[in-house]
Amino acid sequence: MAGEVNAVMLTARIRKERRTASASSFVIDVSIEVSPGITILFGASGAGKSTLLDCVAGLARPDEGRIAVGGDVLFDSSLRIHVPAPKRRIAYVFQTLALFPHLTAEENVAYGLRHLREEQRRGRAEAILKAFHVEKLRNQKPGEISGGEKQRIALARSLVTEPRVLLLDEPLTGLDAERKAAIVDDLRAWNTAKGIPILYVTHSREEVDALGERVIALESGSVVGAGPPMDVLNAPRRKKLAQAAGFENLLSATVVDLRESDGVMRVRLQQSACEIEVPLGYAAAGSHVHVAIRAGDILLATERPHGLSARNVMEGRILALEQRGTMMIVRVDCGVTFVAHITPGAVRALELDVERTVWLVLKTHSCHLVD
Amino acid sequence: MEALWLSMKLAACVAAILLAIGVPVAYWLAYSTWRGKFLLESLVALPLVLPPTVLGFYALVAMGPRGPLGKLWIALFGHGLAFTFTGLILASVLYSFPFAVQPLIVSFEGVDRRLLDASAVLGAGTLRTFWRVILPLSLPGVVTAAVLSFAHTLGEFGVVLMVGGDLAGVTRTVSIDIYDRVQSLQYGEANRMALVLLAISFSVLSVVYAVNRRVWSPWPAK
Numbered sequence: 001m002a003g004e005v006n007a008v009m010l011t012a013r014i015r016k017e018r019r020t021a022s023a024s025s026f027v028i029d030v031s032i033e034v035s036p037g038i039t040i041l042f043g044a045s046g047a048g049k050s051t052l053l054d055c056v057a058g059l060a061r062p063d064e065g066r067i068a069v070g071g072d073v074l075f076d077s078s079l080r081i082h083v084p085a086p087k088r089r090i091a092y093v094f095q096t097l098a099l100f101p102h103l104t105a106e107e108n109v110a111y112g113l114r115h116l117r118e119e120q121r122r123g124r125a126e127a128i129l130k131a132f133h134v135e136k137l138r139n140q141k142p143g144e145i146s147g148g149e150k151q152r153i154a155l156a157r158s159l160v161t162e163p164r165v166l167l168l169d170e171p172l173t174g175l176d177a178e179r180k181a182a183i184v185d186d187l188r189a190w191n192t193a194k195g196i197p198i199l200y201v202t203h204s205r206e207e208v209d210a211l212g213e214r215v216i217a218l219e220s221g222s223v224v225g226a227g228p229p230m231d232v233l234n235a236p237r238r239k240k241l242a243q244a245a246g247f248e249n250l251l252s253a254t255v256v257d258l259r260e261s262d263g264v265m266r267v268r269l270q271q272s273a274c275e276i277e278v279p280l281g282y283a284a285a286g287s288h289v290h291v292a293i294r295a296g297d298i299l300l301a302t303e304r305p306h307g308l309s310a311r312n313v314m315e316g317r318i319l320a321l322e323q324r325g326t327m328m329i330v331r332v333d334c335g336v337t338f339v340a341h342i343t344p345g346a347v348r349a350l351e352l353d354v355e356r357t358v359w360l361v362l363k364t365h366s367c368h369l370v371d
Numbered sequence: 372m373e374a375l376w377l378s379m380k381l382a383a384c385v386a387a388i389l390l391a392i393g394v395p396v397a398y399w400l401a402y403s404t405w406r407g408k409f410l411l412e413s414l415v416a417l418p419l420v421l422p423p424t425v426l427g428f429y430a431l432v433a434m435g436p437r438g439p440l441g442k443l444w445i446a447l448f449g450h451g452l453a454f455t456f457t458g459l460i461l462a463s464v465l466y467s468f469p470f471a472v473q474p475l476i477v478s479f480e481g482v483d484r485r486l487l488d489a490s491a492v493l494g495a496g497t498l499r500t501f502w503r504v505i506l507p508l509s510l511p512g513v514v515t516a517a518v519l520s521f522a523h524t525l526g527e528f529g530v531v532l533m534v535g536g537d538l539a540g541v542t543r544t545v546s547i548d549i550y551d552r553v554q555s556l557q558y559g560e561a562n563r564m565a566l567v568l569l570a571i572s573f574s575v576l577s578v579v580y581a582v583n584r585r586v587w588s589p590w591p592a593k
Contacts, residue, residue, distance in 0.1 A: 054488075059491065087494075096483075100504060111495070
């Protein structure tokens, strides 16, 4: 089996009612397909991502549905099939990693290999510890191992069993971008040979950009988008998803008129006099919509600009300037408050300061309509 | 000294039996999702609140020649259970049951559920998960259970008196022996035995608290 590339897909149709501590119950109702390679399951916390993974792994039982890897059915409510977790050959790395605290790194990694003979077990454990660059830690216990390396050991422990599917529940939370990238590279390297479906849960937009081949967006227990990250997250149809995906400006607006021949419509923002042009959407004049705009898509000018292709130019006053890392966050009042991201260099060059009058420039297609 | 030896033997037997029975019972109580679980929990805790004489009385009735247990025993071994060392062990097991089961439940429940999930997805069944994950991580609870049932059995009086009576070398434990000596005004003898019992109980309890506070622990820190 080793080295053989199998193009097996994970398919899951799951319906499960989840009773939470609060009185409200919550229904997960999804249908997903995960092909070989990394697929990201994206959504705010509480969207049902972990419950979905638990169902796939066999740790939780759906009320209804079907879960299969290739032609092998793991769960089918109508056929009363429920393969128990130990027999599914689905690896699962938890957010807490769940390394066994009383076992060394090597013993942790060898835990899933009990069917092998001693020397084979040691050989496999050693090889995978090497592949994830943690062979030096083999005799340490998790309590003595730092973050980042623990993640590597947890990955090694899961992958050494040659699983058919890998589930990752925010495994890299709390690591800096550099360490994350290094671990992801090792994971990708491992999977080029194996080619298994990897379902990677995150609520971090950064991780989506770093990993993304495909995204499945989950919100309140339903799939609200699936496809390449750019398509799913850059044109979010849902308000919560827009917030999660890092659209800093999320404004409610009323449709003023539709110009179907131009493919645009005008909307008035939050009962202000401020009107902008946005792409035509399925909305009637007078109806209520939300407009999502990335702070990085907004241009600032210190004079009223002329001769621009951009259709939206608004006069406003700077409310606040705040430096965050290598980025300046500018809040501008145009009747509604916009957030724009620019570089500190631009702030110096334009001599921007609080109370200064500026013009915001916004392309029509930088404005995304959300439900 | 014969009485002390008898008490130690009784306590050791009871502790060993309680570990063997207590572990599966505690496992079930810690992990079962059965709604009627509270009934068994109450039953297990019953000896904590019952006067030893009540427990001893029912144990004696059950073990007597006309009791169900007594009849069974006579049929199997040709002699009764009441006023024998075996009868004493049985009654003590009942009496010390909560002292073994409670610490086990607490430590089993304290094991992170995600570790059990991790074990399951790595292919381990319930039994292997128990041996490789739950039990090693519950060792302080196991030690506490063993030590508490030992110490509690060592110090019991009422149940022993009801079920075992006062047969020298068979059922006369230290606590009974002390009582006898006080009755016959041998205060010096009684004091010596009482001090020995006090010392043993104190050292044994110190082990429990040391293990649980990790002042001193035979296991490396988690």
